[in-house]
Amino acid sequence: MIDIKKIETLLHNKKIKSTAMRNVVLQYFLNTEKAISLKDLETEFHYSDRTTLFRTIKTFKEKGLLHAIKDGSNSTKYALCHKNCTSENHIDIHPHFYCVQCKNTICLRKVSIPTINIGSNFIIQSTELIVKGICDNCNTVA
């Protein structure tokens, strides 16, 4: 079931206009723990126009609703941002976990990336940290 109130509030907070496509895509992100690739989206929304789908993701990213994750697999993945993220300022910098077994990527939102000291002449613009291994889900399946 789509919780339309919640969806509209989330979109409104990021100054995104609600459309049928945006609503269902956001709902999909809300319902999953894992990061989503464009390919996942295409499979999920196979009945939709690809261009509209891609444009939706682009808008979400530009408005600070989603962040992109490069986990070392071939496709960029996306996950929901903190409610205070904006396009220029992402306050939810966190490591990501890539499971080599189920190939899922999850946000480690409670973990912070350590500050890396590389000397005063360097300007760090972003830091990405990918942790690889077996996720708790795969680890418990006998």
Ligand SMILES: [Zn+2]
């Ligand atoms: Zn963010």
Ligand SMILES: [Zn+2]
């Ligand atoms: Zn796994």
Ligand SMILES: [Zn+2]
């Ligand atoms: Zn993340």
